[in-house]
Amino acid sequence: MNRVSVIGAGTMGNGIAQFFAQTGHQVSLVDVSQDALDNALKTIEKNLDRMIKKEKIAEDDKSKTLSNISTDTSVESGAKNAEFVVEAAVEDSNFKLDIFRDLDKTCADEVILASNTSSISITQIGSVTNRPDKVIGMHFMNPVPVMQLVEVIRGYATSDEVTNQVMTLAKELGKTPVEVNDYPGFAANRILMPMINEAIESLYHGVAGVEEIDTVMKLGMAHPMGPLQFADFIGVDVCLSILNVMQNGLGNPKYAPCPLLVNMVTAGHRGVKTGQGFYDYSEGTKNPKIAKQFR
DSSP states (O other), X not given: OOEEXXXXXXXXXXXXXXXXXXXXXXXXXEOSOHHHXXXXXXXXXXXXXXXXXXXSSOHHHHHHHHHTEEEESOHHHHHTTOSEEEEOOOSOHHHHHHHHHHHHHHSOTTOEEEEOOSSSXXXXXXXXXXXXXXXXXXXEOSSTTTOXXXXXXXXXXXXXXXXHHHHHHHHHTTOEEEEEEOSTTTXXXXXXXXHHHHHHHXXXXXXXXXXXXXXXXXXXXXXXXXXXXXXXXHOHXXXXXXXHHHXXXXXXXXXXXXXXXXXXXXXXXXXXXXXXXXXXXTTOSSSOEEOGGGO
C-alpha cells in the first residue's frame, strides 16, 4: 500500500499526509480548497524545519518528504490510483458520508477506506458504500508525527482481514495501534471528553479559574496539559461536536455539553485555530494568556 490518499488538508489531514510521506509513501492530499492545500504544505514544511532544528531528521529527509506529497482539489482524480485511503475531513457526519460515497465510486474494489473520525460511527460510514467490510476507523492522535497511539475502530461489518491489515500497517509505520469497537466516542474520546466537559462545568459554576483547573490536573494527576488548554488545542468546536455525537448516540444526559462550551463555539472562540478559547493565543501558542472573559 505505497500510494496513499488523504482526504482533508486541515490539522489532522496535513499531519497524516506528512507522516505517511515521511515513511516513504506516495501521498495525494485532497481538499476542495486550494488555499487549504497551500496552507497544509506550508505547515508541513514548518513542522519538518522544526524537526531539523531539533536534529530529529536531516535536511535531505525534508526534501524527500515534500517530494512524496502531491495535492488535488478533486476526490475523483486525487484518490483514483490510491491503494489505501484515510479520510480526515471535518467532523460532520453528512459531509463524511458524501465523501465515502464518492470514494466508493472512485477507488478500486480492493482498496480499504479508513476514516480518522474521532466519534462518528464507522458502521454508518460503511453502510453508504458497497464495501462495508473494507471500511474502518484509523483515529490518529494530534500531532500525528509525534503521538504514538492509533485507535483502530472496526465497524459492525468490518472484516477480520481488514482489521488485521490496518493493525499491521500501523505497527509497520511505528505506531501503537489499539483495536476498539464502534460505539460513540470509541475509547479515547469516551473517556477524554467527559473529563474536558467536567472541567468546563467546574469553570462555569465558579469552582475554580482556568489556570487553577489546569494546574490541578497537571500537578495533581500528572497530565502534560490541563483539560482546558487541551480543549483549545483539539478545537473547542471539535469537543462540542464529539459530545453531541456521544449524547445523541448513547442517550445519556451525562454527555450533554456544558452551556459555556456551546456559547464559546457560537461566539467563534474555538481555541488555538481561531486565536482564542479558554486562553488567548494572539501573541503565539508557547505561553498563552488566560482569555479576558475568564479573568
